[in-house]
Amino acid sequence: MYVLLKKLSKNIHGATAIEYGLLAAILVVAVMTAFMAFGDSFKSMSSRTTTAISDAVNN
Template sequence: MMKKLMSELGKNKKGATAIEYALLASMVAVAAIGGLTAFSDSFLGMSDNTVTTIEDAINRD
């Protein structure tokens, strides 16, 4: 009975493939979050500069 169970588990590759895809997706998500976190300070500085430039252009008399 145990040999039959082990042989059946050895044949089933669907679960392993699903786990591999889940691990790959989680690594991509972690990399994306890390990249966005690193880029956020630069983006905030750039958007602040843009807002200041637009405000200066509007308030010129």
């Protein structure tokens, strides 16, 4: 059992994959929280942008 734990502690590839997975999960949660908090602002901004582009193309 000790030998197995010693081998696993030297294997950094699994730990690196787990760390990247955790970072990705934290990033997803942060982005989702930002969209939930500022959703109305994003919707308003995209609507104004779409209107401005449409007006510019039609004129």
